[in-house]
Amino acid sequence: MGLVLKERAEARAQRLTTASWVEREAAGCEFKDERLGRPFCKLLAQTGSDMGQSIPLVCQDWANT
Template sequence: MASRINAWIEDELAGCRLADERLGRRLSTLLDQMAGAMGDSIPLACQDWADTKAAYRFFANERVSKVDILSGHLDSTRRRVAATSGPILVI
C-alpha cells in the first residue's frame, strides 16, 4: 500500500514547479505524512514537533504558492482526462 501511495505522490508531483528540489522533497514528505492521516490536523499527521514545524514553515515559505503546489496535480489530472474516452464525473 505504501508503495502505491508513493507512486501516486511521485506522479502527482511530476509537474510541480517549485523554486528548488528541496521544496519538492518537503512537499513529497508532507503528502506522504498526510496520506496516512487523511482528515487529521497537521500536528496529528506529522506526529512530532519537528515535522509539524517543518510543515508550517513549508506552507509559510514565500517561495511556495498554492499555484506551485497544485500545478503538478493539475497536469496529472489533464493527462488522466485526456486518456479517458468515456464520461468523466466531477464531484
C-alpha cells in the first residue's frame, strides 16, 4: 500500500511540475481572445510531455490537432 501511495505522490508531483512549466511559459502570451489561452496551454503541455514527436502524433488524432 505504501508503494501505491508513493507512486501516486510522484505522479502528482510530475503533473504539478508540468503545469507550473506550462503556466510560466504561457504567462507572457497575449491573445486577442482570452478563450484561446486554454487550448494553447493544453497544446503546450501535450507537446512538452512528448518532446520530438509531431503535433498530430502528440495530439493523438486530427480532431485534437
